[in-house]
Amino acid sequence: MKRYFLTLCFVFGLFSSYAQQGYTVKVKVSNRKNYTPYLAYPTTDSYVVDTAYTVLNGWMLFKGKVSGTALASFGFRRNPATQIETDGGGMIPGPSLNFFLSNESIQIEGDANTVYMAKVTGGKANQEWAVIKAKQNALTHQTWTSLKKAFDTYKPGTDSLVFKQASKIRDVNAAKEEKLQLDFMKNYPNSLVSMYFLANMQNSLSFEALKAAYTKLGAAHKNSSFAKGIAGKISSMEATAIGKKAIPLHKKDINGKDVNLESLKGKYVLLDFWGSWCGPCRSSHPHLKKLYAKYKAEGFEIVGIAQEQSEKLADNLKTWKKAIAEDGIGWIQVLNNDGIKTFDAVRAYGVSAFPTKILLDKEGKIVARYVGDGEEIDAKLRALFGK
Known part of the structure; x- marks a missing residue:
């Protein structure tokens, strides 16, 4: 009996280990209708857009495997609430839900019409991001709804005041969000989320500011794709600083x-x-x-x-x-x-x-x-x- 028990423990241990080798993203949203859900994320050499899922007890289940931790997005195709149709027949996509995907169980709950505001649980990075995520979501929602309203109410040939107002809201909210991110980076220098935030800022910061901010972040995620991008930017800015010899063109x-x-x-x-x-x-x-x-x-x-x-x-x-x-x-x-x-x-x-x-x-x-x-x-x- 003892030997049989040990065998069972070994088998279940293998099963548990195998189960943790990949991710499971569980999604439950209202107002889903017939919109096509998608889960997208980058790999080392490609970009995955997954629309295949199973349903269990009202939850959509997306399963797969990632190498490390990837920044993923989740949204719904063809949902008029999250896109803008322009007069010329074009389409402006709205914001999607961004979160960190790792080989763990991750849960998403929200509304398909405001999927970018959905609650995400599971994974260390998402837990850390949750400190400011609700405030960021509120800013994103205000910016998006103001832009959508501008397109919905604008009449060709009239004053574009609605677009000016939407632009002002966007700029104000962008400044607020940047402050949220900078404060987060200060308080969580060893978080992958901080490295992600700085990577998004690298094109708007001066060389001195970017280098100083990067130096202040911990070494925990200096091998991440975000950090490599920042380091590459710093290197190229150093190589092309005032007084440096121009790089041959080839x-x-x-x-x-x-x-x-x-x-x-x-x-x-x-x-x-x-x-x-x-x-x-x-x-x-x-x-x-x-x-x-x-x-x-x-x-x-x-x-x-x-x-x-x-x-x-x-x-x-x-x-x-x-x-x-x-x-x-x-x-x-x-x-x-x-x-x-x-x-x-x-x-x-x-x-x-x-x-x-x-x-x-x-x-x-x-x-x-x-x-x-x-x-x-x-x-x-x-x-x-x-x-």
């Missing part, structure tokens, strides 16, 4: 010729990061053309570095060349998508917003960096060329 121009920054030494060179899809980038071209005409003979050159958004290189080449022809820009042009696996200029130069302009001196060192379509560079060029 790209070909629109005619297939190699572009070598070394050959441009003796000139002031402006690296212009842009894209055919970027309105502010395109609208800055007329002004750049004036600057080019004014200073080219004085030793000024521009190198346009375009980043296109299609998955196919042929499509990117087509839209890139079309934009160059339409805008009539005659300076050096390279396409970052071409040969991006060998060298990604956008990543190497730490570019996270378009347009970004980086000015190099005659020795090939970085002397200025500008983000946006403003004309701040004018004063710098006047000082350099004396006119």
Whole structure:
């Protein structure tokens, strides 16, 4: 009998261990109707969108396995409460529910019409996030409902006051949410949630602020994908700081010729990061053309570095060349998508917003960096060329 008991214990122990090898996400929501639920999360080399589930006692069960802990989202397709249909036939998706997915049992309860506000239990990261999650959800709800109301009530040709009000609410709430996150990071420096929050802020913080915030976070999650992204951003910002030597481009121009920054030494060179899809980038071209005409003979050159958004290189080449022809820009042009696996200029130069302009001196060192379509560079060029 003793031997039989030990055998049973061994079998049940194996079963328990196996059960913990994957995750189970249990979902119970009201107003579900016939909307299609989905669970989405990234893996090391792909992105999973799971719509397969079973039902047990009124709960939808999603099962699978993740490596470590992943930031997941849950929502419902085709729910008019969480999307906006535009006049042109397009669709603006609303917020989904974000949570951390680990190989544990995780429970979601809420309303399909406000799924982004659902309660999540299970997992250490979700437990920590719960400290401020309700307040974040309330801000998200106010921002989303104000935007949806603006689209629902706006009449073409009338004053867009409703959109101005929605934008104001969005900006105010974004500031409130950032403060919530910063306070959380201060109080929970060893939380994966803190690393996630900082990763979302990395494109809006200065180099000094980002580096200081990263240093203050604990080492517990410095190997996470969030931390690696932040560290990469810091590294690229350090490599392209004022006074640093410009990183070689390793790209070909629109005619297939190699572009070598070394050959441009003796000139002031402006690296212009842009894209055919970027309105502010395109609208800055007329002004750049004036600057080019004014200073080219004085030793000024521009190198346009375009980043296109299609998955196919042929499509990117087509839209890139079309934009160059339409805008009539005659300076050096390279396409970052071409040969991006060998060298990604956008990543190497730490570019996270378009347009970004980086000015190099005659020795090939970085002397200025500008983000946006403003004309701040004018004063710098006047000082350099004396006119």
